[in-house]
Amino acid sequence: MADTENTPAPATDLKPARKVVYCGVCTLPPEYCEYGGTVKKCQDWLEDHNPTLYAQLYSADAAAQNLSTLSVDAQKRAEKDAQKKAAKASAQEARESEKRATSKIIIKRVERNKRKYVTEISGLEAFGLELKKVAKEFGKKFATGSSVTKTAAGGEEITVQGDVSDDVFDWLTEKYEEIPEENIELVEDKKKKSAA
Amino acid sequence: MFKKEFSPGAKSKVKSSAQRAIRAKVIETYPLIEPYIDEVLPKKEQLDLVKIPDRVSLYCNGGTPLFWQHMDDPIVPHLQLVHKYPWCFTRVRIDRGGIRFVLSGATLMVPGLTSPGGRLPGGEESEEWANGGKEIEAGDVVVVDAEGKENACLVGVLKMGTKEMKEKKKGPAIENGHYVGDGLWKLDLS
Numbered sequence: 027m028a029d030t031e032n033t034p035a036p037a038t039d040l041k042p043a044r045k046v047v048y049c050g051v052c053t054l055p056p057e058y059c060e061y062g063g064t065v066k067k068c069q070d071w072l073e074d075h076n077p078t079l080y081a082q083l084y085s086a087d088a089a090a091q092n093l094s095t096l097s098v099d100a101q102k103r104a105e106k107d108a109q110k111k112a113a114k115a116s117a118q119e120a121r122e123s124e125k126r127a128t129s130k131i132i133i134k135r136v137e138r139n140k141r142k143y144v145t146e147i148s149g150l151e152a153f154g155l156e157l158k159k160v161a162k163e164f165g166k167k168f169a170t171g172s173s174v175t176k177t178a179a180g181g182e183e184i185t186v187q188g189d190v191s192d193d194v195f196d197w198l199t200e201k202y203e204e205i206p207e208e209n210i211e212l213v214e215d216k217k218k219k220s221a222a
Numbered sequence: 223m224f225k226k227e228f229s230p231g232a233k234s235k236v237k238s239s240a241q242r243a244i245r246a247k248v249i250e251t252y253p254l255i256e257p258y259i260d261e262v263l264p265k266k267e268q269l270d271l272v273k274i275p276d277r278v279s280l281y282c283n284g285g286t287p288l289f290w291q292h293m294d295d296p297i298v299p300h301l302q303l304v305h306k307y308p309w310c311f312t313r314v315r316i317d318r319g320g321i322r323f324v325l326s327g328a329t330l331m332v333p334g335l336t337s338p339g340g341r342l343p344g345g346e347e348s349e350e351w352a353n354g355g356k357e358i359e360a361g362d363v364v365v366v367d368a369e370g371k372e373n374a375c376l377v378g379v380l381k382m383g384t385k386e387m388k389e390k391k392k393g394p395a396i397e398n399g400h401y402v403g404d405g406l407w408k409l410d411l412s
Contacts, residue, residue, distance in 0.1 A: 040257055043306040046373060054402050055305065055373040061325040061405060100319050107322055156229075 047076055056083055103139035114141055125152055131198065131205065134213045135191045143169070145191050148183035152203055168193060223276065223292070223398040224405035225327040231273035232352050236281065241269050244281060247297055248289065251363065255310040262288065262303065262310075272411065273412035285411050289401070296305045296379060296403040301402055304365050304374050311365040311377075312358055314384070315351050324376050325403055330366065334388045339369040342384045357385045366396065376401040 034144070046055055052062035056079055059068035072080045105208045129152035136144050150160060159173045161184045165172035171187040191212055199207050236244070245263050247258050263269070263283070270278045280290045280300070287300040304311060316324065317339025324330055335342055343353035351367070358364060360383045366376035378399025387395065400406050 040261075041309065043258075043261065043310065046302075046305040052403070053408060055371075057371045057376065058375065058402055059323075061322050104319070104322060111326075190329065 027133045031172070047079060050075065056080075057098075060110075063111040064107075065112065073156060125207075126204075127206075129153070129209070132213055133148065133191045133194050133209045134215050135189055142187035145189060145194060146183050147186070149175065150184065151182070153202065157184055160184060161186075164190075164194070167197065174178045187214065223278070224400060224407070226409055228275050229406040231278075231359075231411060231412060233270050233272045235339065236269040236271050236318060244269070244289070250294055252299075252310055254312075258307055258310060262307065271287070274406070278332070280406070282411060283300065287406075287409070287411060290406065292406060297362070298363050298377055298379070299365075299383070299399065301377055301407060302375060302398060305376055308365065308367075308374060309350070312343075312353055313351055313365045313367055313374070314341075314343070314358070315367040316375075317374070321368045321371070324366070324368075324399075324401055327360060327401065327404060328395045330376060330378070332382065332391060332393050332395045335384075335387060335395055336391045341367075344384070357381045360386075360392060366399070373402075385407065 030086060048054065049056045049059050049062075049068050051068045052059055052064050054062055055077070056068065056072050059065055059072070069080075069084060072083070073202060075199050082157070108169060129149055131147065131149040131153070134146040136146055147164075150157060153215070161172045161174050164170075166188050168186060168188065168190045173185055174182050177183050189213045195210055195212060198205060198210060224234070241263075243260065245265075248263065249259060255262060255306060260299075267283050269288075270282050270284075276292065278290055280294045281288050285402075286302065288301050288303055289297050289362055291297045299311065314335055316330065316334040317337045319328070320334030323334075334340055341349065341351035343351060343358055344355050358380060361381050362380050363377065364380055366377045366378070367372045369371075376396065376399045378396035381394050381397055382390075
């Protein structure tokens with residue numbers, strides 16, 4: 027990283043753009059990681075990916091310098107704040123992973139008209155997928171119509187034309203490895219024609 | 223302004239005439255950027271306009287966000303751009319104690335700028351915050367650096383001129399800025 031901080035910028039000759047490293051965990055510039063709430067993880071990431079910067083930021087000198095500029099009172103408050111933030115972040119993560127573990131993706135095959143089917147996929151949003159994009163992807167992959175539709179319950183689901191339930195299952199498990207296989211459920215839904 | 227995370231709205235191409243207007247506007251607002259304008263806003267490149275909530279439009283070049291603008295307010299650089307070309311903007315600095323408030327989206331208050339760790343224009347000539355001794359007026363866009371950090375943490379519109387700040391030493395300085403780690407920062411443009 028170029029140290030452009032202390033060089034006053036003469037407007038005439040062009041300086042190349044600075045290259046800033048961003049933390050892979052919290053996306054902030056690493057020097058701001060301490061305010062993100064995921065300090066520990068950020069620290070590990072930086073150690074792996076950019077040891078020089080890591081040494082610079084997390085050395086004992088830097089820590090001492092950090093502390094010396096603030097009054098004791100402010101330090102305490104900042105520390106408390108940081109703790110609270112970290113707790114909040116970890117709580118949110120726990121909540122999310124729990125949600126992930128419990129929520130299910132349901133792939134439903136709906137009979138539309140003897141031998142014709144549509145496939146309805148619901149529950150994708152719990153895994154952080156964007157329905158609109160995934161729907162487009164399905165359309166491209168299976169060369170059929172695919173859209174995001176509103177369900178009666180108020181949520182949204184993806185409807186793909188044709189019976190592609192097995193293919194969707196395979197595709198999901200392959201492309202998104204973070205989705206456990208047992209969380210995907212295949213359901214068949216036969217609509218009975220009302221006897222008129 | 224972008225405290226909550228959000229998803230980008232419709233993306234559309236900017237007409238080349240509008241693109242020229244943006245270019246002119248950027249140069250007018252940030253005279254220091256002029257030598258770099260071809261790098262920042264290449265003439266031939268197709269700009270995209272992404273609509274984001276609260277009537278903000280974000281201009282980007284491919285996947286990199288460049289500037290955002292709230293209705294007809296001044297056009298403000300995205301912090302990724304600021305980090306690349308920090309010397310193109312007028313800057314101030316806040317003390318260390320204020321950083322955590324800024325990064326949680328609070329309004330930047332004047333004492334953070336006037337305290338020993340903060341820097342306002344008109345200080346020591348050798349420092350990049352001196353701004354040639356010129357005061358910054360209310361309504362101008364400033365980039366806010368932080369004490370002991372290399373990269374800027376906030377960019378926004380000043381609510382109070384720097385001269386007034388030095389006299390009053392209290393009150394809000396920047397409201398509704400764009401800070402590192404906010405919704406705009408985390409926005410996924412891919």
